[in-house]
Amino acid sequence: MTENHDRPLGFWLKLVDSLIAEQFAFALEEHGVTRLQWQLLNTLAKKPATHNELTHTLGPFLTPTPPDEPDTLDEHLAELIESGWIVSDGSILSLTEQGSTGWEKLNEVVTNMREASSSGITEEQYTTTVRSLQRMAENLGWDGSSPEGERQ
Numbered sequence: 001m002t003e004n005h006d007r008p009l010g011f012w013l014k015l016v017d018s019l020i021a022e023q024f025a026f027a028l029e030e031h032g033v034t035r036l037q038w039q040l041l042n043t044l045a046k047k048p049a050t051h052n053e054l055t056h057t058l059g060p061f062l063t064p065t066p067p068d069e070p071d072t073l074d075e076h077l078a079e080l081i082e083s084g085w086i087v088s089d090g091s092i093l094s095l096t097e098q099g100s101t102g103w104e105k106l107n108e109v110v111t112n113m114r115e116a117s118s119s120g121i122t123e124e125q126y127t128t129t130v131r132s133l134q135r136m137a138e139n140l141g142w143d144g145s146s147p148e149g150e151r152q
Contacts, residue, residue, distance in 0.1 A: 023113060024110075028106065034076060038110065042107070044103075
């Protein structure tokens with residue numbers, strides 16, 4: 001592996017983000033879901049949620065989507081509802097039994113990807129990196145209460 005410490009932080013942030021997006025998209029596409037659909041399933045696996053809660057939680061990921069994917073959160077949800085993975089009971093969305101089974105399989109795929117991407121990095125190094133990035137975001141005006149990049 002080539003050591004290259006001459007690149008600025010922004011280079012590494014953009015590179016890692018694009019590689020994560022690319023590899024997640026490829027791995028999840030094999031299972032018929034988009035990255036945002038995985039994030040919806042993963043959020044709902046923790047507990048049922050309203051549309052507004054999902055929008056707030058997944059705000060950082062509601063960015064322009066690839067041309068072959070649904071454009072909006074509602075379109076992603078509609079596909080999961082149509083597939084029988086999510087059910088809407090009034091204003092509350094939750095996983096169905098089929099959705100829970102699908103989430104379990106996808107969770108294994110995602111866990112393996114996360115482990116591969118952080119290979120050779122200790123838990124302490126990972127935690128330090130995340131905390132450092134959070135501090136930098138706060139220094140630049142992010143207060144944690146708003147979705148991606150919105151200054152307060």
